[in-house]
Amino acid sequence: MSLEALLLDKLNDRQREAVTHHGTPLLIVAGAGSGKTRVITHRIAWLHLGVGIPIRQILAVTFTNKAAREMRERVCALLGVPDDPALAISTFHSRCAMLLRREAEAAGISPSFAILDERDQKAAVVRAMENAGVSDRTAKPAQVQHFINMAKMRMLTPTDCDEEFADERVPYALLYRHYEELLEKNASLDFEDLIFRAVRLLRDNGEVRERWQRRFRHLLVDEFQDTNAGQFELVKLLAGDDPDVCVVGDEDQSIYSWRGAEVTNLLGFRETFPNAHLVRLEQNYRSVGNVLKAAGSVIARNTMRIGKELWTEQPEGDPIGALVGFDDTEEANLVAMRLAAMIASDGIAPADIAVFYRSHALARVLEDGLRKYRIPYRIVGGTRFYDRAEIKDLICFLRLALMPDNDLAFERVVNVPTRGVGPKALGDILSRGAGERISAFEAATRLAAEGAFKGKARQGMEDFLAAVRRWHAMAAHATVHEVLKAILEDTRYETEGVGDAKSLDGQSRLENIEEFKQAVAEFEKLEDDNRVGTFLETLALDAQRPDEGDRQTVSLMTVHNAKGLEFDHVFVVGLDQGVFPNSRTFDEPAQFEEERRLFYVALTRARRTLTLCRAMRRRREGFYDATVPSQFLSELDASVLTAEARRALCPDDKRRERDPRGFERQGFRAFGSAYGRASAPPPSRPTGGRGALNVGDRVRHRTLGEGVVVESGGRPGSERVRVAFDDGIEQEFVVKFAGLTKMEK
DNA sequence: AAATCCGGTATTTTT
């Protein structure tokens, strides 16, 4: 078989163009289900086999590790090799970690750095705030963390922030600076650092830059609409002056702007690379006609698009169905009943069905319903395995074994399991460390030698310090499981660290530890470098929950988690105004459009059937609220719905037919805040027990003092107010929980 | 040091 036949057969003209174009930068705008993955993998294979480019010169970047693994497998299959270590397919973060590891000296960082995940980072932020003497009443750690991450994505150093954010009520620049200091002291990098450091290195060091530009002559970035400013900068730096860059993206599937992704990277790509060639992939191979029509009719309302029209040669398929429950419990039951019927009567495999929701909170009722009808299901995403306390403990022990001077790890586990080191002893250690500018481990060693620890802490500390020294010696040569075994034995973690082993919690903790051992074994089977450092890096960069395999289950997940997947039969639940679209997006048109894209992503996952679900009243924050159908439902082209669905989802359908504009106007008023405050109805007044609170009212809070109501709103039953306190702090409350006292003016 | 209470909060989340 010829190469052409192998790589280009069964591709349409656009796809062929995207695979074979080369010589100038290439922008592929790929609609949902347009065979994007196929194009990318074939392009890599083509560059290598067809154009004759050495495989090690091609760098492909994906959004997740899972996507990278899959792409790697497919490319290997096309190339006809079991696996090629020279294949550079990975995420931005892994690639940067690799680059920095190799160039640590030039980048001015420790060659063995720890990578902090989100939770480690939060702990570091809390510490930084303490060090800076900023109370968490001035700013929430999460808020500061977000600021720092956004600053790094935008490639701003603390010094850059000094001026730009000088007027903020929260001293962000100062906190950022303290945070950076802390990380440096602990030889740690956070996720954003990996990108930012690599950018700075390549930007500031010509020799290194040229070396990497030569190394990767051909760049390929998938999910380009989800890249942030720093990542794009990295692409530009690696591309150099004679770029062979290919980016693939879909502006209609940009759903991560809230964490820094900039669609403008995609929309403005041809301004950065003026001679870039654009290929649009608009033929959809995934969905039946009705699904595609439904999705298209909704997304057409967005303004921020390159614009494309997906089409398909597939049959129309079934019209879009609907399920409307009296309340959320009934909604879940209806879904479960329908699933039971599909599985039992229609012979549909559970694995071909997925249920999507806007937020995890909606999963619980659904689970109850599915259990009641004995539908096998699994939740994709959710709380991550490596976030579990006991797992984090073990990771910190390992980190300490690798780098005893890492204070963040030391603090976490110095008293785990409890060995008498309370707040007092820890305080002594930390202040000694700060005073003599040494690590906590070193400070504790000195204090122990001086006999500073009393009572239970004395023996406890001595044992602990000796153990850390022993693990550290081991970590240099021993494998991960050997070190872990020593840790578990020395600390008696499994007997003393998990609490009551007979309790439900203790049970699950022990199970988690077993699973962690399993993960270690898995790692050692795959990698040829079994040392602790490599293991920890892999963990930080690829925190995928150990795969549950392809069990025969219905998949439940948030829409965000569903991106990139496809199922024969898709249910979307919780389609109520305020839930999906989420009410927090109403004030910002840009955010609201992202919400619509999210809905678009949900719809375009379906291959064959789509069922949209809602409830007439829903428990939220503990109380039942009457709901209004999601605005997105009324945006659907009504011709794709079953008659029943039309009646059920759009109670105002008659009016709509008579006077579409009248309906729009009504929608405008009811959900109008999406289009700006002016048209929004006045927020309902709180009707709490002690009289309503209005803007301008003076109130007293038990702990926060006195202030003025500056905003009021929320739904009946859970009215909210925003209060500006006299000391400058602003805080939002749910009125009935807050215990605010109204004061006479 | 563990058990309990209380207040505050309430999207989406990969790397």
Added chain:
DNA sequence: TACCGGATTT
């Protein structure tokens, strides 16, 4: 309501 984290009690 339900969860978490911090404070307070035992």
